[in-house]
Every structure is written in C-alpha cells, then in structure tokens.
Amino acid sequence: MDEHKQNNDEQATDVKPASKYIKMKPFVLLLSTFALIVATAAVTMIALTWGDEKVVNVNPVSQNERSEFAKLYLAYDKLEEEYYKEVDEEAVINGAINGMIDALEDPYSDYMNQDEASQFNENISSSFQGIGAEIQERDGIINIVSPIKNSPAEKAGLMPNDKIIAVDGKDIKGYSASEAVLLIRGSKGTEVTLSIQRGNNALMEVTIVRDDIPIETVYAEMLDEQVAHIIISSFSTNTYDELLTAIEAMEKEGMKALVLDVRQNPGGLLSSAIDISNLFVEEGKNILQIEIQGKKDITVATPGTRVDVPVSLVIDEGSASASEILAGALSESAKVPLVGLKSFGKGTVQTVNDLPDGSNIKITTAKWLTPDGNWIHEKGIKPDYAVEYPSYAMLPPLDTSVTLKINQSSEAVQTAEEMLKAVGYDVGVVDGNFDEQMNAAVKKFQADNKLTVSGDINGETSYQLMDKLRTKILEDDPQLQKAQEIVRDLLNK
Numbered sequence: 001m002d003e004h005k006q007n008n009d010e011q012a013t014d015v016k017p018a019s020k021y022i023k024m025k026p027f028v029l030l031l032s033t034f035a036l037i038v039a040t041a042a043v044t045m046i047a048l049t050w051g052d053e054k055v056v057n058v059n060p061v062s063q064n065e066r067s068e069f070a071k072l073y074l075a076y077d078k079l080e081e082e083y084y085k086e087v088d089e090e091a092v093i094n095g096a097i098n099g100m101i102d103a104l105e106d107p108y109s110d111y112m113n114q115d116e117a118s119q120f121n122e123n124i125s126s127s128f129q130g131i132g133a134e135i136q137e138r139d140g141i142i143n144i145v146s147p148i149k150n151s152p153a154e155k156a157g158l159m160p161n162d163k164i165i166a167v168d169g170k171d172i173k174g175y176s177a178s179e180a181v182l183l184i185r186g187s188k189g190t191e192v193t194l195s196i197q198r199g200n201n202a203l204m205e206v207t208i209v210r211d212d213i214p215i216e217t218v219y220a221e222m223l224d225e226q227v228a229h230i231i232i233s234s235f236s237t238n239t240y241d242e243l244l245t246a247i248e249a250m251e252k253e254g255m256k257a258l259v260l261d262v263r264q265n266p267g268g269l270l271s272s273a274i275d276i277s278n279l280f281v282e283e284g285k286n287i288l289q290i291e292i293q294g295k296k297d298i299t300v301a302t303p304g305t306r307v308d309v310p311v312s313l314v315i316d317e318g319s320a321s322a323s324e325i326l327a328g329a330l331s332e333s334a335k336v337p338l339v340g341l342k343s344f345g346k347g348t349v350q351t352v353n354d355l356p357d358g359s360n361i362k363i364t365t366a367k368w369l370t371p372d373g374n375w376i377h378e379k380g381i382k383p384d385y386a387v388e389y390p391s392y393a394m395l396p397p398l399d400t401s402v403t404l405k406i407n408q409s410s411e412a413v414q415t416a417e418e419m420l421k422a423v424g425y426d427v428g429v430v431d432g433n434f435d436e437q438m439n440a441a442v443k444k445f446q447a448d449n450k451l452t453v454s455g456d457i458n459g460e461t462s463y464q465l466m467d468k469l470r471t472k473i474l475e476d477d478p479q480l481q482k483a484q485e486i487v488r489d490l491l492n493k
Contacts, residue, residue: 267321
C-alpha cells in the first residue's frame, strides 16, 4: 500500500493548475465532495479486492509467509473461530508438528516436547529413573529393542521384540515412543505394570519396580585362560573412556584375548561407536560410510590406541544401531569373527535439532553403510558363527501377582515347569498341569532357597525362580562359550 500511495503522490505533483475556475455554492460544493469521496472509496475497494491486480489480499496468510503453509493457517484459524470448545494452542501446534513427522512413516524421526526432550537427553548423558529399556514404535505398536543390562526391565524378564500393549491398564496402541516413555518412566521405588505380548502368546502382565538406571555402560570380567569379557550396554557420552579403563584393568590382570559383547545393546551415539571402532580397526581402513542424498562420506580409522590381542564380538537381535556400526567395522575391516544371532537392522542416522522452547525434533538425516558399502537396514548383520540361545532363555516372565497352585492347568504353569526343570528340579512331564510331582518340586525349591514352603508359586517364589534361571542363563551361555573358544583358537595360531 505504501508503494501505491507513493505513486499517487508523485502523479499529483505533475498536475498543472487549471486556468479557469468553476463557481459553485458552498453547500453544493460540500455535498458534491462528500459524494465523490464515497464513490471513490467504493470503486477503489472493489478494484483492489476483485480486480486483476489486487493490492489487498483477503487470504489470512501474509504475503511474507511461505505459500505451502496457507492451508495450515486456514485450518488453524477455522479451529480457533469455530471449534465448540476453547482450543489448547500448544497442544494443537505440537499435534501439527507430530503430524508432519508421522507423515514421513519413519519410526526413527520424532518430535519431542519439553518433557520428552529432557528425558531423551538424560538417556544420552546421565542416569535416569525408570525401568531401563530401549523402545521403538513400529506400525503403531511399542516394541522393546533391548532391556539395559542389570536394569529392572532385564530382571523382570523383558526381551527384545516384546510388544508393550498397555501401561498400567492404559492402551498405548498408536502412541509414539516418546509418548510411551512418559508413561513408563517414573520415580524410583514406584511400580508400573506393562501388558506384554511375546510372539503369538497371550498377553501377560509384568509389574516392574522403577529404579535408578546407572550411567555405567561398560562391564568387564576375566574368564578362564586369561580371556577378558567386556560388555558394552549402550554407546553414551562416557562409553569410550569407560572402555579404555576396562581394557587397562584387564591388561593388568594379564589379558591374552578379548570377547567384546554388545548383545541387547540398543545403540546410542554415532561418535562413540566410531571412537570405539577405532580401537580395533587398522589406521587408514574404513570404519563406516555415511550417505546423504546419494553422496557418500567415508570415515576411516585414525592414529591412536589399538587393542592388539585376538578379539571376537558377540551380537544378537537386540544389537542395534551403534552396535551394528561396531560389528560392521570389526567384521569387514578388522576381520573380527562375529558370534551369536543376526542383529536388529538399523542403518540410519538421526540428528537432534533443539528448538527454542526446550523441545526438539529428531530427524533421520543419513544412511550409514558398512566399510564395504553394505546397507544393513531392516536386514541386520549375520554372525560368522550362529549360536542360538537355549530354549529356557526365551521363556516369558512369571506374573508375580498371580498364584499358581496344584490342580491348575495353564500356559503359566507350563512356563514354571520349564523354569524349574532348567534349574535342576524334577517336575515330571512338562505339560502345563500342576500335578503332585510339580507340587513336590516347588516345595523342594522353596526349602532349598529358604522360602515359606507352601507348594504355591507366587510373589517371592516367582522372583527367586526367575533369578535362578537368569543366573543359569549367564553361567551356561553358549554364545559366550563359542566366542571364548574362537579367541582361544586365534591365540594358539
């Protein structure tokens, strides 16, 4: 409008005064002037609004706004004007952003409000309180990628690929991972009950007491014949330094070979995976490739500390993302043998963009490929030596609030039978029937573990039975045993 006003002013200065005057009575002159003003205003309004070259834009979107958002603004204005209740502006805007992210159909891109963003940052850099499990939304269902080592989730028996259907009775189908986290997390000492589906089995209720989830991500122990076993549970800010400390401690104990273990490690920071890979890959060799819109950038090993003993790496279906970067680098560039099960299959990189109000947008910005250029997304990495878990390692947890007793028949009874049999008790035929022999086995288990001898399975008996089974799984670990065998063979060559 200013521009048009300026042009009109310039045109007025070019008009020369007329040489003759028209005489008119003052009242007539005033009336004529008023009529002329009204007519001019009407014509101008019609011309500006409906003419071929409009100056006034009736679209609520300013000319300075991007045109692709015109429909979004119109929809928002309609909600503000016509919705029958007062509109929660923040909720609507958050919903609009979530909608844009959801439209990508990428389970790894996510919008996080302030609370969700705060919890996400805790996962990366510090301890937090909760159950300790990495989750992911797939097709509207929350799946467990992996429980964190020694976490309440692991102790409760949750496993990779378990589906969380409800939290404290609230159906969470259709929830994003960030939304689900807000329900699952909570203060230390409080309980949360998850409705879990494992495979095609019926839903089971698992009650977990929340706790502090420690920031430690590296655990080391010395096995037989000076073979060190180092577990990396996630790739966080301090993981590289923790691993260096663990390696130094194992070297002081006389480490001759190393089994590196990233089973049920859901991943973490890309930079951490690269730094750790650098400990095992020869200088100048590829660690991984990053592909952005068709352009590849290769990360190679740089000068620095190297581990110079035979190494094997153990993976499973819970090894994801950064764990797979490490597995790919060690397998293809350092010829480290892989043992266990096929990994999860996440071959994308996410970048977190912080927004001014404390929320953030996590966006998939690249693909990563192994040193040889293989994209393992939704395929996983196959081990050189496939070793399955024992069947009892795949048993669902017992519901500690449910009492199993003589003369009952159910899937839960069969699970308890298999657990007792695995830890050395004679239950007779494993058929889901709680018979006299099963009752006797339960009583013996209770007596051996200084529990109240009732013959029923619930509460503390259920917890003790699951703890005994977990200990057996750790002691009779066929994957770890195979990895030890391989590094011993490498050592003797």
